[in-house]
Amino acid sequence: xxxxxxxxxxxxxxxxxxxxxxxxxxxxxxxxxxxxxxxxxxxxxxxxxxxxxxxxxxxxxxxxxxxxxxxxxxxxxxxxxxxxxxxxxxxxxxxxxxxxxxxxxxxxxxxxxxxxxxxxxxxxxxxxxxxxxxxxxxxxxxxxxxxxxxxxxxxxxxxxxx
Ligand SMILES: [Zn+2]
Numbered sequence: 792x793x794x795x796x797x798x799x800x801x802x803x804x805x806x807x808x809x810x811x812x813x814x815x816x817x818x819x820x821x822x823x824x825x826x827x828x829x830x831x832x833x834x835x836x837x838x839x840x841x842x843x844x845x846x847x848x849x850x851x852x853x854x855x856x857x858x859x860x861x862x863x864x865x866x867x868x869x870x871x872x873x874x875x876x877x878x879x880x881x882x883x884x885x886x887x888x889x890x891x892x893x894x895x896x897x898x899x900x901x902x903x904x905x906x907x908x909x910x911x912x913x914x915x916x917x918x919x920x921x922x923x924x925x926x927x928x929x930x931x932x933x934x935x936x937x938x939x940x941x942x943x944x945x946x947x948x949x950x951x952x953x
Pocket of ligand 1: 815816817820821822833834835836837
């Protein structure tokens with residue numbers, strides 16, 4: 792099941808000037824509200840979605856918002872560096888910048904749970920897109936070449952050390 796953001800929801804927290812009052816009432820939702828209904832001021836996905844599906848709707852919207860932010864940041868670096876090359880892996884400097892963009896968004900929304908979920912999905916053998924595979928590694932600051940199970944082990948190790 793997928794919840795596509797409507798055009799009205801699309802101007803999301805990616806815009807750093809976004810006023811909290813404009814945001815969807817669902818906790819951690821990255822979209823702006825567009826429907827003033829019984830659940831409060833929500834984006835269309837939350838307004839029309841069953842209440843028990845809200846956490847899942849939030850997850851999918853957060854992941855989609857992160858993906859747009861990731862691809863926009865990546866595109867920006869690419870246009871500046873080598874406009875002719877369409878696809879390539881981000882350089883270390885670009886990864887630093889993209890990771891900062893994702894961390895900024897994560898502070899405003901549901902944290903980095905989306906990235907950990909992508910890791911677990913990849914580890915479980917689900918085929919992810921190249922953007923998805925790169926963006927969770929970027930957000931969790933693990934090397935692009937690292938396998939999902941090794942990355943999970945590394946994160947668990949870091950958590951125990953902290
Ligand atoms: Zn919402």
